[in-house]
Amino acid sequence: MKTIQFFLKKLTGAFITIFAIIVANFVIFRIAPGDPIRMMFHDPRVSAEQIKAMQIKFGLDKSLWGQFIDYFKQLMKGDMGFSFWQKRPVIEVIGDRIGHTLILVVTALIIATIIGILLGAIAGWKNGSKTDRSILSVSLVLYSIPTFAMGILLLLIFAYVLSIFPLGGISTPASGFTGFMYIKDVIWHLILPAFSIILWYIGEYILMTRSSMVEVLDQDYIVTARTKGLRESTILRKHALRNALLPVVTLSGVNFAFAIAGVIEAETVFSWPGIGRLTYDAVMKRDYPLLQGIFLLFAVSVVLANFLVDLIYSRIDPRIKTGDVNV
Amino acid sequence: MALLDIKELKVHYKTRKGPAKAVDSISLTVEENETVGLIGESGCGKSTTARAIMKIIKEPGEIVGGEVIFQGKDIIKMPDSEFRDIRGNKLTIVRQEAQNALNPVMSIGNQIAEVILAHQDVNKKEAWSKAEEQLDMVGISHKRAKSFPHELSGGMRQRGMIAIATACNPDFIIMDEPITGLDVIVQRQLLTLINDLRERLNLTALFIAHDLSVVSETCDQVVVMYAGKIMEKADVVSIFKNPLHPYTQALINSYPSIRGEKKDLISIPGSPPRLVDPPQGCRFHLRCKFAIERCRVELPEIREVDGHEVACHIVG
Amino acid sequence: MSDISLNNKQKKTKIRRQKIKDFISLLINHRMGKVGVGVIIFFLFIAFAAPLLRTVNPHQSGNAVEILIPPDGQFWFGTDDLGRDVWSQVIYGSRISLLIGFISALATILTGTLVGIIAGFYGGIIEEILMRIVDFFMMLPALPLMIVLAAVLGPSIWNIIFVVSLISWPTTARVVRSQILSLKERPFIEASRCIGASNSLLMFGEIFPNVVPILFAEAVIMITEAIYAEAVLSFLGLGDPVRMSWGSMLHFAFDSGVMARAPWWVLPPILSIILLIVGFSFLGTAVSDVLKPGYKETKGL
Numbered sequence: 001m002k003t004i005q006f007f008l009k010k011l012t013g014a015f016i017t018i019f020a021i022i023v024a025n026f027v028i029f030r031i032a033p034g035d036p037i038r039m040m041f042h043d044p045r046v047s048a049e050q051i052k053a054m055q056i057k058f059g060l061d062k063s064l065w066g067q068f069i070d071y072f073k074q075l076m077k078g079d080m081g082f083s084f085w086q087k088r089p090v091i092e093v094i095g096d097r098i099g100h101t102l103i104l105v106v107t108a109l110i111i112a113t114i115i116g117i118l119l120g121a122i123a124g125w126k127n128g129s130k131t132d133r134s135i136l137s138v139s140l141v142l143y144s145i146p147t148f149a150m151g152i153l154l155l156l157i158f159a160y161v162l163s164i165f166p167l168g169g170i171s172t173p174a175s176g177f178t179g180f181m182y183i184k185d186v187i188w189h190l191i192l193p194a195f196s197i198i199l200w201y202i203g204e205y206i207l208m209t210r211s212s213m214v215e216v217l218d219q220d221y222i223v224t225a226r227t228k229g230l231r232e233s234t235i236l237r238k239h240a241l242r243n244a245l246l247p248v249v250t251l252s253g254v255n256f257a258f259a260i261a262g263v264i265e266a267e268t269v270f271s272w273p274g275i276g277r278l279t280y281d282a283v284m285k286r287d288y289p290l291l292q293g294i295f296l297l298f299a300v301s302v303v304l305a306n307f308l309v310d311l312i313y314s315r316i317d318p319r320i321k322t323g324d325v326n327v
Numbered sequence: 328m329a330l331l332d333i334k335e336l337k338v339h340y341k342t343r344k345g346p347a348k349a350v351d352s353i354s355l356t357v358e359e360n361e362t363v364g365l366i367g368e369s370g371c372g373k374s375t376t377a378r379a380i381m382k383i384i385k386e387p388g389e390i391v392g393g394e395v396i397f398q399g400k401d402i403i404k405m406p407d408s409e410f411r412d413i414r415g416n417k418l419t420i421v422r423q424e425a426q427n428a429l430n431p432v433m434s435i436g437n438q439i440a441e442v443i444l445a446h447q448d449v450n451k452k453e454a455w456s457k458a459e460e461q462l463d464m465v466g467i468s469h470k471r472a473k474s475f476p477h478e479l480s481g482g483m484r485q486r487g488m489i490a491i492a493t494a495c496n497p498d499f500i501i502m503d504e505p506i507t508g509l510d511v512i513v514q515r516q517l518l519t520l521i522n523d524l525r526e527r528l529n530l531t532a533l534f535i536a537h538d539l540s541v542v543s544e545t546c547d548q549v550v551v552m553y554a555g556k557i558m559e560k561a562d563v564v565s566i567f568k569n570p571l572h573p574y575t576q577a578l579i580n581s582y583p584s585i586r587g588e589k590k591d592l593i594s595i596p597g598s599p600p601r602l603v604d605p606p607q608g609c610r611f612h613l614r615c616k617f618a619i620e621r622c623r624v625e626l627p628e629i630r631e632v633d634g635h636e637v638a639c640h641i642v643g
Numbered sequence: 644m645s646d647i648s649l650n651n652k653q654k655k656t657k658i659r660r661q662k663i664k665d666f667i668s669l670l671i672n673h674r675m676g677k678v679g680v681g682v683i684i685f686f687l688f689i690a691f692a693a694p695l696l697r698t699v700n701p702h703q704s705g706n707a708v709e710i711l712i713p714p715d716g717q718f719w720f721g722t723d724d725l726g727r728d729v730w731s732q733v734i735y736g737s738r739i740s741l742l743i744g745f746i747s748a749l750a751t752i753l754t755g756t757l758v759g760i761i762a763g764f765y766g767g768i769i770e771e772i773l774m775r776i777v778d779f780f781m782m783l784p785a786l787p788l789m790i791v792l793a794a795v796l797g798p799s800i801w802n803i804i805f806v807v808s809l810i811s812w813p814t815t816a817r818v819v820r821s822q823i824l825s826l827k828e829r830p831f832i833e834a835s836r837c838i839g840a841s842n843s844l845l846m847f848g849e850i851f852p853n854v855v856p857i858l859f860a861e862a863v864i865m866i867t868e869a870i871y872a873e874a875v876l877s878f879l880g881l882g883d884p885v886r887m888s889w890g891s892m893l894h895f896a897f898d899s900g901v902m903a904r905a906p907w908w909v910l911p912p913i914l915s916i917i918l919l920i921v922g923f924s925f926l927g928t929a930v931s932d933v934l935k936p937g938y939k940e941t942k943g944l
Contacts, residue, residue, distance in 0.1 A: 017782055024783075028791055128386075137675075140928060144920040146871055148878050149913045152893065152902075156910075160903040220427040223383050227422075228442040228491065229415030232407075238441075239430050246432070254781075261786035265875060269897070279787065280879055283794050291791055298787040306782065318432060318475040 006314055014307040021299045026071050029292050030064065080296065081289035085282070090293035094275065098297075100170055101274030105263055107190060108197040115198075116205020117248065121241055123206060124213025135206060143203030147262045151196035151269035158192060165192050168271035193270040197262040204258065208251060213244040246317055253306035260298050328399065329356040330499055330531050331380070336393035338372070338379050340602075347602040349375040349388065351555035354629075357499070357548075362525065362532045364546030364563070366539065366578070368599055372555040373535045374423070377503040380533075381420050382410065397499065416446040419492040421485070423504035428488055429476040435487045436462070436472030439494055446495045461490040466520060482513035489520065493528060502534045506541065518544065539582045543567060551575045554600050554610040561635040571635050571642045574611045609640065617641050666856075669933045676929030682922025686915075690737040698731035701887050714907050721907035723892075724899045732887050733911045739888035740870050740919060743804055747869035748862045750808040755815025756858060762816065763823025764846055774820070777813040785810045789872060793881040800883040803876055807869045815861050822854050860930045867923040874916050889916050 062070070074081070080090040123135040159167045166172065171185045216222065217240055225239045260276075267276030275294060282290040333355045339346035350372040357363045365373045378384050380395055382402065394401045397418055402410055422428055429438060439458035443449060449457070459469035465486040467479075476484055485505060492500055505521065506514040522545060525532060536542050542549055542563070549566045551559045551574065559572040570576045580593040597614040600606050606613055612622040621640050629636050632643035670676040689696065697719075714721045720729035762773040789806045796802040826832065827850070835849050876882060877890025878897070889912035896902045896909050932938060 017779060020779055021783070028795060133674075136928075140675075140924050141917075141921055144867075144871075144924045145917050146874055146878075146920070148875060148893070149916055152897070152909060152913060156903065156906060220422070221430040223385075223422070224428045224488070224491070225430070226383055227381050227415055227420050228445060229411045229413070230441070230445050231411065234445075238433070242432055243430070257784040260784045261875070264786055264790070264879070268879065279790060283790060284880055286794070288795070291794060295787050295791045298784045299782075302784045303782060316432075319477050 003314065007311070010307055010310045014303050017303050018300055021296065021303070022072065022075065023068075025292055025296050025299070026068050028295075029288055030067075075296075080293035083282075083287055083290040083293075085285040085287040085290065090290050093278065093290060094293055094297060097274050097278050100272060101263055101267070101276060103186075104190065104193060104197070104267070104272060104274060105259055108194045108201065108262070109259060111194070112198040112201030113205055113252075116202040117209045117245070119202070120206040120209025121213055121236070121244065124210040124217065124244065125236055125240065127210075127214050127217065132210075136210065139203040139206035139210075141203070142199050143207060145200065146265065147196050147200050148265035148269055150199055151193065151266050154192050154196055155269060165189075168269075170273055189270075189272075193266040193272050196266045196269065197259070200262055201255075201259070204255065205248070208248050209244060212247045213240060216240050216244040219243070246313070249309065249313055249316065253302070253309035256305040257302045260302070329396075330359045330398065331357040331533070332394075332396040333376075333380070334394040334396065336376065336379060336395060337391045338375050338384060339389055339391045341387040341389065342603060344603045346391075348555050348605065349602055350379060351602075351605075352393065353552070353555070353557050355550055355557065355560070357531060357533055359531055360529060361548060362530075362534055362546045363548045363550060364542035365533060365535045365550050365552060366537060366542055367552035368578075369537060370599055370602075371552045372602075373537075373552050374503055376552075377420060377422075377501045377533065377535055380501060381414065381418070412446070415442050416495045417498045418501075419495075419497040419499075420501040420503060421488050421492045421505045423507045426481060426484065426508075429484055431476055434473045434475055435467075435479065438487070439472075439490050442491055442494050457494070458490075461494050462487075464493075464524075465490045466516075480513075481509055482517065485509065485513075485517060486520065489517075489524070493524060493530075496528065498531060500530050500532045502532055504535055504537070507537075521545065539567075539579060551578065554605055555602055556610050557629065557636075557638065558611065559635055559637045559639075560629075561637075565634060569633065569635075571632055571637045572639050573615045573617050573641075577614075609638075666933065669938070670926075670929055673929040673932060675925040676933070679922045679924070679926030679929060682918060683926065686737050686741060686919050686922070689734055690741050693734045693738060696734050698734050699728050701727065701732040701735045702885070703727065713905075720911050721905065723895065723905070723908050724901060729892075729908055729911060732892055733889070733915055736887060736889040736892065736912060736915065737919070739800065739883075739886055740873060740916070743800065743807070743873045743888075744866040744870040744923075747804050747807040747811065747872075748865035750804065751811040751815055751865045751869075752858055752862050754808065754812040755861070756819050756854070758812065758816040759819025760823055760846055760851070760854075763820040763827065764842070764850070770820075773816070777816050780810070780813040781817075783810075785872075786875065789876060790879065790881065793876055798881050798883055800886055803873055803881075803883065804869075806876075807872045810872070811865055811868060815858075815865070818857060818861055819854055822857055823850060826850050826853055856934050860927065860934055863923060863927040863930055867920055867927060870916075870923065871920055874920075889913075 078091060080094070082088075083090050083093050086093045119135050119139070123132045123139075126132045155167065158165045166189050168189075170189050171177065171182065172189075175185065177185050221243075222235065222239055225235045230238075263274065264276035264279050266272065267274050268280040271277060275297065279291070279294050281287075282294060333353065335352045335354055336350055337348070337352050338350035340349055341347075353372075353376065355363070355365075355376075365376065367373050375384070375388070378388075379390050380397075380402075382390075384390060390403055393403070395403050397413065402413065402418075405413075429435065433441075436455060436458045439461050440451070440454040443454040443457050444451065447454070455472075459472050462469045462472055467483055467486050467490070471479070471483075476487075479487065489505070502521065506517045509517065518541065524530065525545070532545075534542065534545050546563050549561060549563050550557055551566075551572065553574050559566070559570070559575045561571075566575065567579065570579050574595075577593070577595045581595055583592065595614055600610060600613065606623075607626075608624045609615070609618070609622045609627050612618040615622065619641060625640070627638045627640050629638045630643070631637075637643075671680060709718075709722050710724055712718055712722045718728055718730065720733060723729055723732070758773055758777070762770040762777075789810055792806045792809070793802060796806070832845065832849060835845055840849070873882075873888060874890035874893075877888045878893050880894050880898070882888055882891035882894065884891075892912040893909065896905070896912075902909055
């Protein structure tokens with residue numbers, strides 16, 4: 001019963017947030033200085049009549065409220081507007097790219113999470129030791145390097161100078177690769193952009209896991225475990241790590257939002273044809289409807305990620321179900 | 328031979344102003360089937376002594392000297408791998424404030440079974456049923472074995488800690504203020520449980536408390552500590568009837584009478600010294616109304632007077 | 644009477660000064676703090692002394708012959724694809740990063756503290772509403788929101804500061820609020836209330852001074868994040884077109900397509916960004932270490 005209540009509460013919260021995001025998304029693109037139609041075209045040669053016609057076509061002659069109702073209705077039908085740069089519906093443009101981004105994000109996050117948690121746990125366990133200090137310094141440095149800067153460095157070193165990896169894109173153009181060869185080619189292209197995300201993420205996960213670990217190791221129940229005469233490895237696994245990972249899981253929703261930043265930067269540097277590169281192109285082309293659609297996608301996916309994290313968390317922390325701990 | 332023999336134990340906490348001598352060269356023995364009470368104000372080093380015996384002193388604390396001989400072996404010098412078999416098995420502890428002493432994401436049954444699995448040659452199923460027996464023994468129904476700590480009351484959690492500490496039939500158990508921080512009725516129930524178990528399991532125990540009435544009910548011998556030093560040791564009857572050390576006297580006078588008779592409570596003036604630079608001579612002389620010149624300069628040795636061991640220049 | 648209170652005030656100031664002194668010495672003795680402070684002072688020096696460091700106007704383009712010249716005696720870091728001096732761009736770029744970092748942090752801290760104090764102190768419906776807004780902002784993905792806002796508002800240094808501050812204040816508000824909530828329960832606040840202190844006096848006279856150390860730690864983090872955000876936005880082409888920052892240098896280099904032929908154009912801004920952010924991160928770590936209770940007593944042995 002409590003579990004269902006918890007689920008419904010979180011679900012309602014997610015819906016309200018998504019609605020607020022839709023409102024915000026609408027408002028942001030209306031506060032822009034200047035006329036939205038002019039903004040969209042950027043061309044002084046477009047005549048006043050043409051603009052008027054456009055305004056009527058896009059419903060911009062209506063009141064702000066009327067415009068919002070239109071926008072909302074269209075969204076519900078899956079219509080995210082029309083990309084002026086690509087001359088196609090926004091949803092199609094995004095749909096073409098989203099798979100590429102998922103490949104990149106999922107690969108990078110899985111690798112980074114595993115390595116980061118492992119190193120963070122070791123550093124926290126050996127808190128204050130030389131190992132800890134070196135892991136901490138390295139992770140702080142990694143965490144401080146913007147993904148795009150890391151990307152450019154990797155690109156210069158491994159693609160231009162050493163020529164080990166391709167310069168960008170998702171596959172070798174006109175190679176005619178199929179089947180296994182194609183997959184191999186894609187992985188080849190994936191490595192550098194993935195690593196520029198991974199390296200930042202490892203830093204983030206190390207810092208998070210380490211500080212959580214240090215905090216947990218200071219808890220009374222670790223002392224209890226020690227007084228039980230358990231092996232250090234058992235204490236680490238069954239008592240310390242399990243508890244230390246709880247906040248790491250909670251934060252993985254927030255981290256997902258950071259992942260989006262990493263994706264935008266890495267895809268831009270390596271011309272990876274996903275949503276991140278699309279964001280950059282939309283900015284460069286000042287394609288506002290496309291940008292609006294992308295932002296909505298990012299924001300909603302973060303809300304959903306957080307919702308998912310809440311559900312997972314309620315499974316792994318027994319305190320949630322009875323409502324003892326507020327998430 | 329004594330079951331536990333502490334010799335010149337020294338525990339220091341590193342601070343910026345130099346080491347704080349929390350336990351300053353104390354010696355103490357506990358014979359088999361005997362319960363020794365260790366009393367004193369908070370900060371006198373009694374809990375530190377307990378933690379030193381279990382070797383769970385946390386940074387920046389450190390055992391800097393002395394021996395703790397348990398069943399004929401010095402556990403301070405013993406390697407961790409060897410001590411692991413004793414700790415939680417033959418030598419156990421129930422610490423104060425069990426609120427956070429249990430792992431929040433593990434059921435109470437599992438936390439008991441875990442210690443059994445670590446020290447006994449049993450499979451998981453046997454360990455679990457033993458854990459359930461333990462729960463029944465400490466007065467929690469075995470039906471609660473799957474409960475998580477947050478679903479248990481403070482008193483039940485402390486019972487759980489006792490169940491863990493007694494799960495492997497220990498030879499020696501340290502009770503470090505096991506009932507502090509609980510409400511009075513729960514304290515009473517726990518005390519009854521502890522006394523009951525002590526008799527049933529034939530336990531040898533070191534009982535740490537700041538509440539004299541608790542000590543009077545549970546202990547055979549009483550050791551009084553002050554500022555990292557032992558002041559007096561005697562059997563429980565004689566220490567209450569005939570306290571020799573001025574500090575012991577002051578401590579007893581500052582507590583309501585155990586038998587409930589009316590008397591004036593006299594608080595001890597002043598506060599315990601800082602352990603970074605304790606006063607020269609007797610640690611207690613600044614607060615002692617009987618202090619003489621000698622107390623200010625010379626640290627009193629422990630002597631035997633009237634069957635008490637006492638560290639005071641003016642006694643006897 | 645007034646003599647005594649004056650005396651008390653002097654005493655308080657004296658204690659505060661001593662505390663600040665202690666704090667600074669602990670910070671400088673901290674392994675990472677030392678490095679961080681060193682790096683930051685280095686960049687501050689460069690930013691202030693920029694005109695004296697053999698620089699020219701960083702936007703002044705050279706002639707067609709001086710395009711993409713490798714480093715030499717005249718152009719220490721070579722030139723870019725318009726013949727502009729990379730050395731001068733890097734030196735002046737430090738001004739943009741630091742300016743944006745400090746101003747955004749200031750704006751963030753001011754807004755965040757105000758919201759945090761109001762929410763924490765008044766509680767009830769006001770707190771509920773403010774915290775909902777904070778939660779909403781924290782839920783939004785920061786970089787996409789900054790990109791959208793910067794794109795809509797147009798590229799300028801002040802818009803970047805506005806955007807960065809708009810994204811960051813909720814974190815500070817949260818931290819301050821939780822701090823206030825715990826401070827509110829302390830006896831000294833109760834005592835002040837009993838002797839009839841007004842709400843605003845309580846807030847700014849009694850509670851605020853206790854939040855200052857945390858605000859300092861927050862400020863360091865905010866500066867770090869602002870510098871980071873500016874670099875990313877500028878790299879994505881949303882930087883101020885009339886003020887060359889390290890991020891915009893990289894944008895132009897990247898966009899030119901000749902980046903690989905001119906590492907002297909790319910490496911100095913990249914390394915500067917990394918070094919400056921690492922400096923602030925180290926300082927931030929040191930500050931949060933030093934502020935931990937018990938640090939003073941046990942560390943630096």
